[in-house]
Amino acid sequence: MSHNQPSGLLKSDFSAWNSLQVDNYDFYLAQLCATNPVTVTQNIYSNDGQLLLAIGDLVTHNALLPLRSFTLAKSLPSCIQIQHLMNNADFLQHMVNIIRDTEFFQALEERKYPLESLLPVSEMLEQFPLVQQRLTVMSAQMNDLFQRTLSVGLWSIFIAQEMRLPIEETQMVFWAAICHDFGMMHIAPQILAKEEELTAEEWRSLQGHVDISRQILLDSAEFSKELVDAVYEHHERCDGTGYPHGKVESEISLHGQILALADSIVGIYYNRFKPYGRRWREVIPVLELNHAAYLYRSCEIVSTMIFRSEIPLDNVIDGSEIPEFAERMLQQNAHLQQCFAELSSVLTNLGYTHGDRKLHSLQNVVLHIATTFKGSLLFKEDLRESLRSIASQQEIGINKVVEDALLRQQEMNFHLHRLTHMLQMYVGSGDCKNSKIAEKLDAGLKKIGGFLLPPTS
Ligand SMILES: [Fe+2]
Missing domain, CATH: 1.10.3210.10 (Hypothetical protein af1432)
Structure with a gap:
């Protein structure tokens, strides 16, 4: 999932959930009840004193129907018992x-x-x-x-x-x-x-x-x-x-x-x-x-x-594919550099006197990325030289260089996507109160879009 968060729910469950319009956790309890009975252990009343579910009732989807129009005096999860609890x-x-x-x-x-x-x-x-x-x-x-x-x-x-x-x-x-x-x-x-x-x-x-x-x-x-x-x-x-x-x-x-x-x-x-x-x-x-x-x-x-734990790193690239792969890495390296340079100039050109805490933290991310990547091999001429020589097949078999470059470039790409996304959210959510800054960021983001590589898996 693009937002890096888990879910185990099937899409077919959504229509049932939509029709109930109850709290998601209550919905999960009703789903569970089909295989592992969930029983009411304390009467459940609405805020204005109406009895909605009584002791002994099963928490099924149907039982949840009356709950959706009321605010409960006590939450459902605190008034139920699951038959087979994890021990x-x-x-x-x-x-x-x-x-x-x-x-x-x-x-x-x-x-x-x-x-x-x-x-x-x-x-x-x-x-x-x-x-x-x-x-x-x-x-x-x-x-x-x-x-x-x-x-x-x-x-x-x-x-x-x-x-x-x-x-x-x-x-x-x-x-x-x-x-x-x-x-x-x-x-x-x-x-x-x-x-x-x-x-x-x-x-x-x-x-x-x-x-x-x-x-x-x-x-x-x-x-x-x-x-x-x-x-x-x-x-x-x-x-x-x-x-x-x-x-x-x-x-x-x-x-x-x-x-x-x-x-x-x-x-x-x-x-x-x-x-x-x-x-x-x-x-x-x-x-x-x-x-x-x-x-x-x-x-x-x-x-x-x-x-x-001594888990070895797999060889991700086969011998015969190395030169072609190194060529691709070189092209990606150039794209990443351009993209980073653009992002960096958009954010640093805004200056640091705007007083917006959120924008400061986004600017800090760029500084951190810059420090980290300047310290790594990624944008050094040595790496490009090695990749060029591997691409021209002068040095077959040095796939450690290519593998390391691959991992780092993937990581750089991930960071650039993450930062771009954070900027889009900052502008799109209205967190950015300064319209001139918002305009500059918007224009910068459009330009960066042209350099961004597809997201790292
Ligand atoms: Fe979390």
Whole structure:
């Protein structure tokens, strides 16, 4: 999906959802009820005292119909019981399955990584009825989100352990990871499944999942403030480009930063590498080029852990195709440089005295990209020289140079698309209050469109 967010809902489910017009999570409960009975355990009243659902009623689609015209005195999820709730043993088994199905986690296990640390945390699930309910619904109705959530949980606990955090904090980061995207279960399924670029309004709605996750956890009162804060910060970035508040490194908690990195690498892997049979090892150059967005120490830990798992990088290009491939890389390199130069001049020419925090963070992104890529081989004459000589078949067999260039150019392209998209959103959503700046950005974006390569998969 273009917006890098998960969904397990089928498009055929949308018409049912549309006709009900109830909260998405209530809809998922009714979907679940078809295979795993969901029963009302407390009478559900409207705000003005009308009884809408009584104790013992099943939460079916039909039962939800009367709810759509009322505001409920108490939310549906707090007044129901699911017959077969995920228990501690199921939860552990799901995590073991993720480990067995993921080459990287498997390698860690074979190298005697302390996976036994999962046992104590998995035995805590039944202490948290809210989490039990949410995970039961998520695993059945949004399985892709569920798999990603468990992967984020595994990464979070491993990073926290490598950082030698006290056991209570390590467990807290793990539970924050398990709860971080509960809010996604309230976002319209059409937005989650949309293949095309999201509109500014849809982006805003999607980003709202962070607030919703926070509110769900606050309402349940099962968790500490530190945990809720970490969940609330999982889309913040150290360089100020995240949301909801565009916080910078010193403003984000350590736990929030660990969770942000774990969530990002899982997103990168699931969206950009896994569907194409690519491996965890390829996440490393992406991390290297994005280190400004994350806590440096945790980036190092992740890279070391992946290296330690000794997963080799596949040879992505066959010997005979190398010269032609190198030629293509050279052309792409020139396009990327032009595109970056345009973007850079559009943003720097706006000056830095406008006082708009959002625009400052976009300008910072360009500076970060510039610093990172100037430090890498990507735009150096050496690389182009090597590519030229490989393209002219003078040096057959040096495919490491081509592979590294490929990974970095793909990453650069991804950054350029991301930044262009952020600028489009900034102008399109009305966040840009200065009409002259908006006009300049608009004109710049049109020009950049001519240089942009197709999106990196
Ligand atoms: Fe999220």
